[in-house]
Amino acid sequence: MVKESPLAPSTIEALELLRAASTELLELFAPPRCVACDQPCVETPAFCAACLSQLERCAEPEQAGVFAPFVQHGPLVRAVHRAKFGARVAPARAMGLLLADTLGAQLDAVDLVVPVPLHIERLRVRTFNQAAEIAKTLGRPVSYGSLVRERATRPQATLGRDERRANVHEAFAVSNHQKIHGRNVLLLDDVVTTGATLSAARDALLTAGPASVRCVAVARAVLWADRAR
Numbered sequence: 231m232v233k234e235s236p237l238a239p240s241t242i243e244a245l246e247l248l249r250a251a252s253t254e255l256l257e258l259f260a261p262p263r264c265v266a267c268d269q270p271c272v273e274t275p276a277f278c279a280a281c282l283s284q285l286e287r288c289a290e291p292e293q294a295g296v297f298a299p300f301v302q303h304g305p306l307v308r309a310v311h312r313a314k315f316g317a318r319v320a321p322a323r324a325m326g327l328l329l330a331d332t333l334g335a336q337l338d339a340v341d342l343v344v345p346v347p348l349h350i351e352r353l354r355v356r357t358f359n360q361a362a363e364i365a366k367t368l369g370r371p372v373s374y375g376s377l378v379r380e381r382a383t384r385p386q387a388t389l390g391r392d393e394r395r396a397n398v399h400e401a402f403a404v405s406n407h408q409k410i411h412g413r414n415v416l417l418l419d420d421v422v423t424t425g426a427t428l429s430a431a432r433d434a435l436l437t438a439g440p441a442s443v444r445c446v447a448v449a450r451a452v453l454w455a456d457r458a459r
């Protein structure tokens with residue numbers, strides 16, 4: 231059992247911003263390279279032309295209440311892995327730019343972007359929340375601390391559909407109802423698989439009376455159990 235976080239949401243927010251800023255500063259001094267394959271790139275953060283050509287669009291981006299325009303495959307798998315386990319901001323930012331490009335004018339209706347939060351224990355290990363880094367690129371106000379992960383959960387990757395739902399059930403809570411109330415919220419995660427995490431986070435947001443909550447992820451992954459069928 232992981233102990234409850236003793237830190238207030240404002241401290242989590244400050245930690246998140248500080249860690250991401252220091253990581254970003256280090257990456258600024260590196261020459262521009264593709265966030266997925268490390269080939270030299272014209273700009274940063276970006277995918278190179280070869281990686282962009284390998285991106286696969288979802289045939290059905292809107293599924294079970296979650297919009298996810300890309301298939302979690304190839305360059306996106308590498309980018310997510312680098313962001314999560316290599317503690318690099320640029321891959322998350324490049325993914326965010328892809329998403330911003332896809333959403334286009336739809337973003338005008340968004341009052342607030344809420345990235346799915348990490349539990350503070352995982353934030354300490356990862357150094358930053360990549361959903362928050364993706365959120366920064368969408369050009370809309372972002373709230374980092376108004377939705378919190380109260381309970382540490384097991385990584386979803388190893389779990390089946392029902393286990394995933396149980397794992398994140400009531401894991402989230404709103405810490406600042408005023409910020410969410412009456413707003414059109416875009417709830418954001420990097421990758422959606424069964425949608426259990428986004429669904430649990432959305433349920434928590436709904437207790438604060440938002441005008442709407444739209445669940446969005448950059449990419450959709452196939453659950454390993456479904457893939458094996």
Ligand SMILES: [Zn+2]
Pocket residue numbers: 264265266267268269277278279280281282
């Ligand atoms: Zn590349």
